[in-house]
Amino acid sequence: MSEQYLIRNARILGGEPTDIAITDGVITEIGADLELAGATVVDATGLVALPGLVDLHTHLREPGREDAETVLTGTQAAARGGFTCVHAMANTDPVADTAGVVEQVWRLGREAGFCDVQPIGAVTVGLGGTQLAELGAMADSAADVRVFSDDGKCVSDAVLMRRALEYVKAFDGVVAQHAQEPRLTEGAQMNEGLVSGELGLTGWPAAAEEAIVARDCVLAAHVGSRLHVCHLSTRGSVEIVRWAKSKGWDVTAEVTPHHLLLTDELVRGYDPIYKVNPPLRTADDVLAVREGLADGTIDIVATDHAPHPMEDKECEWSAAAFGMIGLETALSVVQHTMVDTGLLTWAQVADRMSAAPAHISRVGGGHGRPIAVGEAAHVVLYDDQATRTITPADTASLSRNTPYAGRELPGRVVATFLRGVPIVLDGQLQEVRA
Ligand SMILES: NC(=O)N[C@@H](CC(=O)O)C(=O)O
Numbered sequence: 001m002s003e004q005y006l007i008r009n010a011r012i013l014g015g016e017p018t019d020i021a022i023t024d025g026v027i028t029e030i031g032a033d034l035e036l037a038g039a040t041v042v043d044a045t046g047l048v049a050l051p052g053l054v055d056l057h058t059h060l061r062e063p064g065r066e067d068a069e070t071v072l073t074g075t076q077a078a079a080r081g082g083f084t085c086v087h088a089m090a091n092t093d094p095v096a097d098t099a100g101v102v103e104q105v106w107r108l109g110r111e112a113g114f115c116d117v118q119p120i121g122a123v124t125v126g127l128g129g130t131q132l133a134e135l136g137a138m139a140d141s142a143a144d145v146r147v148f149s150d151d152g153k154c155v156s157d158a159v160l161m162r163r164a165l166e167y168v169k170a171f172d173g174v175v176a177q178h179a180q181e182p183r184l185t186e187g188a189q190m191n192e193g194l195v196s197g198e199l200g201l202t203g204w205p206a207a208a209e210e211a212i213v214a215r216d217c218v219l220a221a222h223v224g225s226r227l228h229v230c231h232l233s234t235r236g237s238v239e240i241v242r243w244a245k246s247k248g249w250d251v252t253a254e255v256t257p258h259h260l261l262l263t264d265e266l267v268r269g270y271d272p273i274y275k276v277n278p279p280l281r282t283a284d285d286v287l288a289v290r291e292g293l294a295d296g297t298i299d300i301v302a303t304d305h306a307p308h309p310m311e312d313k314e315c316e317w318s319a320a321a322f323g324m325i326g327l328e329t330a331l332s333v334v335q336h337t338m339v340d341t342g343l344l345t346w347a348q349v350a351d352r353m354s355a356a357p358a359h360i361s362r363v364g365g366g367h368g369r370p371i372a373v374g375e376a377a378h379v380v381l382y383d384d385q386a387t388r389t390i391t392p393a394d395t396a397s398l399s400r401n402t403p404y405a406g407r408e409l410p411g412r413v414v415a416t417f418l419r420g421v422p423i424v425l426d427g428q429l430q431e432v433r434a
């Protein structure tokens, strides 16, 4: 039996209202007043239609920390945020450093069925930073890994980083670096600056990020390979990436929603909900990352969704875990910081949150493709006129560590279609048969 949907009056990329016909997972027609006998009609009057979002940086915590998140709950949260594909970071337990573990994560994603899960492979064995993991075997596995990262830890050994960059060239892979010079950040608790000085917390200098970003840009150019910079957070990092791109080097970068909005001033209350790696920076850094995302220096927005259970966040600042959840608020924060400020159009949001991340990871499955006839129907319907007050309990995630509790943010995901199947409808998760 064929499955058909007719989306009425959607504003594709914020344009004029149009209908979208979907049959068996594929977009078959786009135009005014379409007819599709037997189709389920979805009224999208007033809603913006975007291609399914792709997150290049998600912590799903399975295997190992199923108390914080599972592939099932994480992909449910992703679908509620408008994502049809997430890239699962390798810092699980066991670490995703073998073909066996990445295939397990990939299979769990397929079984859950809420969102496609593309595993990221570790660069080094056990994230230990001393021995290269079996990158080729992970690339050749069913999981088809192209992105490698020790995220959570920096590949700080320059020789190892060089070897990883050389190795992934063979299969068009990319190394995604968590740029944190370890010696410069020993015991670091927050951004190094005025606020850390006043609070007496050990600071995390911008230079600790920028030194690695600069080194790795130069290394990537030297070996002719692809580098991706995770969660870039300082003005200096933006300037270094801009310089590397001006040289024609194959360097890409991401910024998180929280680094587009929040600053280290929030740390004054010592609430560990604001403790994150890299740390929240200054208002000037926020301006710089917004400008960088607008002018294309920063290629993508990635959530760095980092779920932690209550007991790891509701403790004193120095003992708390680094990280915040973000899948269900990402699009709203991007609307608030980038669209409502006139810095990005919806077409550019589609690029930064769908096409560009899919291209960096070389992920298949029709992800990152435009809403067009013949394409897989990965579509988000988004109400950009809505506003909502964020409540931590309103999440599909197992964790509640959102930094936006009580904040009013614009926008609401109304529907998410994955291969033509409504995973979210009227803002509600649907029953999914995998
Ligand atoms: N971002 C964080 O603060 N934490 C991440 C690790 C990381 O992204 O570096 C985590 O795994 O919890």
Ligand SMILES: [Zn+2]
Pocket: 151, 152, 153, 178, 230, 231, 277, 278
């Ligand atoms: Zn990281």
Ligand SMILES: [Zn+2]
Pocket: 057, 059, 089, 151, 152, 304, 306
């Ligand atoms: Zn991360």
